[in-house]
Amino acid sequence: MPSPRVLVSDKLSEAAVKIFKDRGIEVDYKPDLGKDKDALLEAIPNYDGLAIRSATKVTPKIIAAATRLKVIGRAGIGVDNVDIPAASQRGIVVMNTPFGNAITTAEHALSMMMALARQIPEANASTHAGKWEKNRFMGVELYNKTLGVIGCGNIGSIVADRAIGLKMKVIAFDPFLSAERALSLGVEKVELDDIFKRSDFITLHTPLTEKTRNIVNAESLAKCRKGVRIINCARGGLVNEEALLEALKSKQVAGAALDVFEVEPATSHPFFGMENVVATPHLGASTNEAQENVALQVAEQMADFLISGAVTNALNMPSISADEAPRLRPFVELANKLGSFAGQLTDAAMTGVVIEYAGEVGDMNTRALTSAALAGVLQAQLGQVNMVSAPIAAKERGIKVDEVKQTQRGAYGTYIRLTVKTADMERSVAGTVFSDGKPHIIQIKGIDLESDFGRHMLYVTNQDRPGFIGGIGTLMGNAGINIASFHFGRLEPGGQAIGLVEVDAPVPKEVMDQVLKLPLVRQVKLLTF
Numbered sequence: 001m002p003s004p005r006v007l008v009s010d011k012l013s014e015a016a017v018k019i020f021k022d023r024g025i026e027v028d029y030k031p032d033l034g035k036d037k038d039a040l041l042e043a044i045p046n047y048d049g050l051a052i053r054s055a056t057k058v059t060p061k062i063i064a065a066a067t068r069l070k071v072i073g074r075a076g077i078g079v080d081n082v083d084i085p086a087a088s089q090r091g092i093v094v095m096n097t098p099f100g101n102a103i104t105t106a107e108h109a110l111s112m113m114m115a116l117a118r119q120i121p122e123a124n125a126s127t128h129a130g131k132w133e134k135n136r137f138m139g140v141e142l143y144n145k146t147l148g149v150i151g152c153g154n155i156g157s158i159v160a161d162r163a164i165g166l167k168m169k170v171i172a173f174d175p176f177l178s179a180e181r182a183l184s185l186g187v188e189k190v191e192l193d194d195i196f197k198r199s200d201f202i203t204l205h206t207p208l209t210e211k212t213r214n215i216v217n218a219e220s221l222a223k224c225r226k227g228v229r230i231i232n233c234a235r236g237g238l239v240n241e242e243a244l245l246e247a248l249k250s251k252q253v254a255g256a257a258l259d260v261f262e263v264e265p266a267t268s269h270p271f272f273g274m275e276n277v278v279a280t281p282h283l284g285a286s287t288n289e290a291q292e293n294v295a296l297q298v299a300e301q302m303a304d305f306l307i308s309g310a311v312t313n314a315l316n317m318p319s320i321s322a323d324e325a326p327r328l329r330p331f332v333e334l335a336n337k338l339g340s341f342a343g344q345l346t347d348a349a350m351t352g353v354v355i356e357y358a359g360e361v362g363d364m365n366t367r368a369l370t371s372a373a374l375a376g377v378l379q380a381q382l383g384q385v386n387m388v389s390a391p392i393a394a395k396e397r398g399i400k401v402d403e404v405k406q407t408q409r410g411a412y413g414t415y416i417r418l419t420v421k422t423a424d425m426e427r428s429v430a431g432t433v434f435s436d437g438k439p440h441i442i443q444i445k446g447i448d449l450e451s452d453f454g455r456h457m458l459y460v461t462n463q464d465r466p467g468f469i470g471g472i473g474t475l476m477g478n479a480g481i482n483i484a485s486f487h488f489g490r491l492e493p494g495g496q497a498i499g500l501v502e503v504d505a506p507v508p509k510e511v512m513d514q515v516l517k518l519p520l521v522r523q524v525k526l527l528t529f
Contacts (some may be wrong), residue, residue, distance in 0.1 A: 178398025
């Protein structure tokens with residue numbers, strides 16, 4: 001059997017390349033190939049692994065040409081440059097290194113905040129130009145100022161810790177930050193509106209998801225104290241750049257420090273040349289230590305996968321040993337989708353997750369199953385969460401995770417039931433794997449209901465009355481949306497009922513609003529799997 005072959009298309013250290021060679025893997029180091037999409041397209045069919053940083057764009061076209069590719073390894077956390085759904089469809093594992101550059105990114109955010117507060121870049125340029133404009137550059141102290149942290153996970157909590165050392169008052173918004181975790185960090189847990197209303201400085205440390213896109217916008221900036229300063233070293237797209245530009249011009253925002261932009265590389269921009277904007281070219285992870293750490297990590301992970309089948313820090317596949325994979329894989333998919341189902345329906349901060357394993361599934365690798373379930377729960381809020389990072393993310397946010405194992409019972413023999421707890425409610429969903437090897441839902445909130453997981457599904461709760469199914473069908477038909485399947489369950493005739501409507505395409509908000517107006521409908525939500 002020929003040795004696996006890896007292409008390194010971005011810059012990695014010699015030590016990282018040596019890891020591949022020492023493990024018997026043939027490696028071609030071509031650090032500029034990622035910038036030439038045509039050359040990459042021509043070369044990629046010859047490789048089992050692709051090691052990248054941020055320059056290489058792994059598009060669906062590249063993936064389609066990668067006929068023998070098994071793994072893509074990203075040295076760093078962000079995988080915006082990889083089409084993960086396309087890779088998943090082809091069975092290509094996508095790995096990243098989520099913990100190698102947290103300190104570096106946090107330190108860059110703090111450096112940007114200090115530079116912004118004291119106008120260091122402009123003062124530096126002025127002094128180098130032979131001017132001595134001491135009275136021009138009047139800064140502000142960080143001491144006793146309020147820092148609002150949006151996203152208090154791994155990086156955000158480091159920023160908070162360092163800011164507290166600078167004697168700043170730190171308030172934090174994170175849907176998954178528990179009161180206990182906030183207390184241990186020394187921060188005040190607040191709502192998002194409080195961040196905008198109370199902060200002198202606001203720093204962002206959240207992934208880019210549909211819920212966080214444009215989280216800083218014209219409306220939120222209008223709520224801020226006049227003279228607030230914004231720091232974004234997380235992801236472009238978190239800040240509405242047009243709204244920020246207007247707020248900078250009006251002096252509602254005194255200054256902004258930006259390491260990331262909506263479109264990168266940003267070689268021209270309205271922000272460039274503004275005295276109250278500090279800009280850097282996505283340097284958050286750019287230290288020798290961080291770059292070396294993530295390079296070595298991704299080489300080790302890829303080598304392990306190609307040699308032994310071990311999966312670590314995968315974004316689209318669980319961490320499972322090669323021996324147990326065939327038996328465990330369908331239940332991992334079930335656990336992940338049950339978690340995703342509950343996570344997409346939960347908007348409040350979670351306090352706990354209980355996962356019940358009944359029958360033979362309880363004898364399997366439940367640690368992997370629980371990690372898969374947590375990843376599904378947290379992905380809806382945090383974006384890029386995998387089986388390795390999910391338990392850590394849950395612990396950081398004070399989410400109590402319990403496993404319960406039951407002997408075989410009931411009509412289904414073996415199943416998984418996942419319950420999400422918040423301060424005000426509990427929501428459970430159960431499922432099993434049928435003989436077709438696919439995961440299926442068997443119960444929601446105590447209501448028996450059998451359904452597979454469609455790509456797009458409407459979740460509807462209502463009072464059981466005649467005409468409900470016809471009403472939804474008419475609305476979907478009038479909107480040109482095809483219903484693939486409809487699954488319905490109820491506690492009792494005329495009682496609480498749940499409907500799962502699988503549709504061929506996402507349902508527009510205006511159509512969902514019409515569903516909500518149907519008689520006796522209580523809730524409607526679009527779920528995506």
